[in-house]
Amino acid sequence: AQSVTQLDSQVPVFEEAPVELRCNYSSSVSVYLFWYVQYPNQGLQLLLKYLSGSTLVKGINGFEAEFNKSQTSFHLRKPSVHISDTAEYFCAVSGEGQNFVFGPGTRLSVLP
Amino acid sequence: GAGVSQSPSNKVTEKGKDVELRCDPISGHTALYWYRQRLGQGLEFLIYFQGNSAPDKSGLPSDRFSAERTGESVSTLTIQRTQQEDSAVYLCASSQSPGLSYNEQFFGPGTRLTVL
Numbered sequence: 662a663q664s665v666t667q668l669d670s671q672v673p674v675f676e677e678a679p680v681e682l683r684c685n686y687s688s689s690v691s692v693y694l695f696w697y698v699q700y701p702n703q704g705l706q707l708l709l710k711y712l713s714g715s716t717l718v719k720g721i722n723g724f725e726a727e728f729n730k731s732q733t734s735f736h737l738r739k740p741s742v743h744i745s746d747t748a749e750y751f752c753a754v755s756g757e758g759q760n761f762v763f764g765p766g767t768r769l770s771v772l773p
Numbered sequence: 774g775a776g777v778s779q780s781p782s783n784k785v786t787e788k789g790k791d792v793e794l795r796c797d798p799i800s801g802h803t804a805l806y807w808y809r810q811r812l813g814q815g816l817e818f819l820i821y822f823q824g825n826s827a828p829d830k831s832g833l834p835s836d837r838f839s840a841e842r843t844g845e846s847v848s849t850l851t852i853q854r855t856q857q858e859d860s861a862v863y864l865c866a867s868s869q870s871p872g873l874s875y876n877e878q879f880f881g882p883g884t885r886l887t888v889l
Contacts, residue, residue: 667815693875704777704864704880705816712875751815760829761806761878765815 663688663754665764673770676744682737682767684726684752694735695753695761696726705751711735722746747771777881779865785887786855794850794884798867803845806866806878809834816864822848855888862886 666685674680686692696708709720716728726737735752752764778797786792798805807819818832822842833839837855842848852859862885866878 695877697880704882705866705878706880707877710875710877755875760818760821762818763808763816 663762665752665754665762667752667764667767669767671768674742675772677741679740680742682750684735686733686754688756690756693755696737697751699749742771744771777867777879779881779884783885787889789854791853794863796848796865799879802867802869804868805848807850808864810862857888860888
């Protein structure tokens with residue numbers, strides 16, 4: 662069975678500061694990893710995904726994430742956040758023959 | 774269509790009534806998912822359709838919940854005898870054939886269900 666942990670339910674950060682949103686997973690099979698973003702009153706959209714190859718994945722809006730197999734992590738980072746990055750961020754894991762499993766989400770609040 | 778659409782966007786109902794939620798996936802997407810998102814919580818998987826295969830119903834919380842899909846198009850999620858704990862946003866997502874587990878899911882805007 663797969664599971665996803667997002668330890669931080671809320672992350673407040675000042676505008677133009679760096680941010681890291683943590684994601685840890687457990688799985689018995691090779692994994693595919695995803696980060697989705699949900700802006701207020703909108704549906705989820707894909708930020709980035711890791712399938713194979715380079716462990717550093719770049720996504721939209723300046724976000725990137727690094728797959729670390731030994732630490733079973735896929736943390737999301739951005740070097741300088743904007744007010745418009747305020748949203749809920751969900752980490753998800755799947756694998757061959759497996760359904761998606763989403764984490765509980767991290768609410769990022771960017772303060773002026 | 775341009776994206777996944779869901780209707781209604783909001784539904785307020787009385788406890789004990791039945792409700793039907795509709796999802797129109799992106800044309801050509803054979804995989805369709807339903808999720809429930811309670812206020813301030815993450816996504817809870819409900820059911821998964823893949824082409825003509827038997828759906829994966831493992832996430833349905835009770836026998837009051839059911840879903841159907843017409844071919845590879847519209848899906849309806851039905852909740853019978855609604856309870857207050859059913860209040861949530863119900864999200865639908867679709868992904869490309871053959872719905873492999875690495876394919877991105879495209880989400881609709883959701884239906885906000887409020888049970889009074």
